[in-house]
Amino acid sequence: METLIIAVLRTCFSFLILLTVSIWIGKQVNSHNNHYNFALSVTLGSFIANMGFDTNLKFTPMLASFIALIFMYLISSLISIKNRRFRLWLSGEPTVVIENGKLLDGNMKKIRYSLDDLNQQLREQGIFDLIEVEFALLEVSGKLSVLKKTKYQSVTKNEIVSTNTSVDIHLPIELVMDGKVVEKNLNSQYSSAWLNQELQSRNLQLKDIQYAVISSNSSLIIDLYNDHLKSPLDQE
Structure with missing residues (x-):
């Protein structure tokens, strides 16, 4: 009877821990948008299952390992935000x-x-x-x-395109990510000199740019770290 009560209490407590973690970092884990998040979610599930049902294992060491895993995730997430090469290694590329x-x-x-x-x-x-x-x-x-x-493509009300108009479509070309030039995407048309000239004409510096891309219609789209938004939308 005592074993049964302990198992029930461990299960309830483990569920509350997982629920708290899911609310805290759930969007990244639940989305399974890369291999790292998928592996993390499977590992978290295994920890919770063992913490809740395997009474042969001591609860405290399992909890400590669980917390260590969460901290490892947070540290790697912080590194990946600042280091694109690490992020690509961790998450992969399309x-x-x-x-x-x-x-x-x-x-x-x-x-x-x-x-x-x-x-x-x-x-x-x-x-x-x-x-x-x-x-x-x-x-x-x-x-x-x-x-x-x-x-x-479906035509919207704002798109009135003549049947005689020829539109060139190409894959978007990422030129800047996290303030650094994506060297492999530079070419004779979109060279380093061209990019510098475009930035100078906009009075921008490379360190100010979070993301710059040549869109499918050949337009240069730039997103700054500081967008100077007075009331940024914060709706999840």
Whole structure:
């Protein structure tokens, strides 16, 4: 009877701990948006299961290990915010599987992604013909992000495009992330000199920029660390 009561109390206490942690860092863990978060959530579940049901294990050492895991997660999260290379190693990068309407077989083989998987995920987005796709990227989470060709995109009320107008579409090019230039994305058109000139014309310095990208319509979009918003929206 005593063992039963202890098991019930341990389970209730463990559940409260997990609930508290989920409220605290739940958005990142629950989303499973990368391999690290997936592994962390599985490990947290294992800890809670053992803390609650395995009465042969002492509760205090398990709790200490659980807390240590949480602190390890927080430290790695802080490092990844400031270090893009560490963040990419920890979280991974999306893989382009369709570019300019053509399948990239080499990339698909590297990630062991079959045509059946591709077609299934396209169908789930209402796309039944590969001819409609301009670009497709397989995210780290396993979800497929798709950019349709212009003529297959839904037209909104604000978009009145002449049928004779030709619009060039390309994959967005990230030039700056976390105040650092993404060197591998620079080319003859978007060179370091061009970027510096654009920043000078806007009276900006590289250290002030959180994110800069060439959009799919060739526009330079810049997001600053300090956006000078008087009342930033804080709705979750």
